[in-house]
Amino acid sequence: MYQVRLGKQVLKRIERLPFGVQQKLGNLVQDLRNNGPVLPLWPNFSRLSQNKYHCHLSYKWAACWYHEKGTLRIEVYYAGSREDAPY
Numbered sequence: 859m860y861q862v863r864l865g866k867q868v869l870k871r872i873e874r875l876p877f878g879v880q881q882k883l884g885n886l887v888q889d890l891r892n893n894g895p896v897l898p899l900w901p902n903f904s905r906l907s908q909n910k911y912h913c914h915l916s917y918k919w920a921a922c923w924y925h926e927k928g929t930l931r932i933e934v935y936y937a938g939s940r941e942d943a944p945y
Contacts, residue, residue: 882915895925
């Protein structure tokens with residue numbers, strides 16, 4: 859089982875996300891915890907670099923996370939609008 863951490867910016871942004879997107883983010887965190895950083899069944903999942911990944915929570919919202927190889931730690935460093943996503 860992986861340890862998933864939410865970054866400071868994500869914690870601040872969660873309140874501004876619509877309720878349904880907040881629930882999907884919770885589901886994503888649970889999937890990351892159980893299955894690791896590679897989640898090809900999530901919409902628009904892709905690898906951004908060797909250690910960074912992203913997926914869409916809905917048409918307008920996205921999440922990005924980082925996994926350091928050789929560890930069981932994952933950090934969700936972005937959850938918010940696709941327009942402002944760091945990719």
